[in-house]
Amino acid sequence: MNLLKGSFFLKVSAVVFAVVTYFFIHNEISNTEKEKRVPDPSYKLIKLTTKKLPVNVRLASSPPEGYRILTDKVATEPRELVVVGPEALLEEAHSADTALIDVSESTKTIARRIPLESVAGIPLSGEPYGVEVTVPIEKIIEKKEETKA
Secondary structure, eight states: OTHHHHOHHHHHHHHHHHHHHHHHHHHHHHHHHHHHHSOOTTHHHHOEEEEEEEEEOOBOSOOOTTEEEOGGGOEEESSEEEEEEEHHHHTTOOOEEBOOBOOTTOOSOEEEEEEBOOBTTBOOOSSOSEEEEEEOEEEOOOOOOOOOO
């Protein structure tokens, strides 16, 4: 400690070093507290969650000319599915889509089991692998106007 008794330069250097050390340590402590407060978004990729999604029937074509699909009566069984997957991926999912159904040659109601596709990039597994889909198709009946003689 005899070094600090006489030299003014050494005294000032020691004070500057102490102040710099104080601010460095204070900054490190503050950064550590901020990191604790901000949640890490990567937990959403690991955290599994469930979401109930409606089944969306996807039609690849229209029925032949003279026939139509009764869109308000298209039905699936089950109507909704519970999907389990990473929370980050399921946040954006709004429905579970079926595979495309071709009705281009159908003249009557279609009722069949259709496989499901992935939801938000998550391949569906477990039961049901597919859903029972009913697509009602009816013949269009044109009403002829009676002509008055």
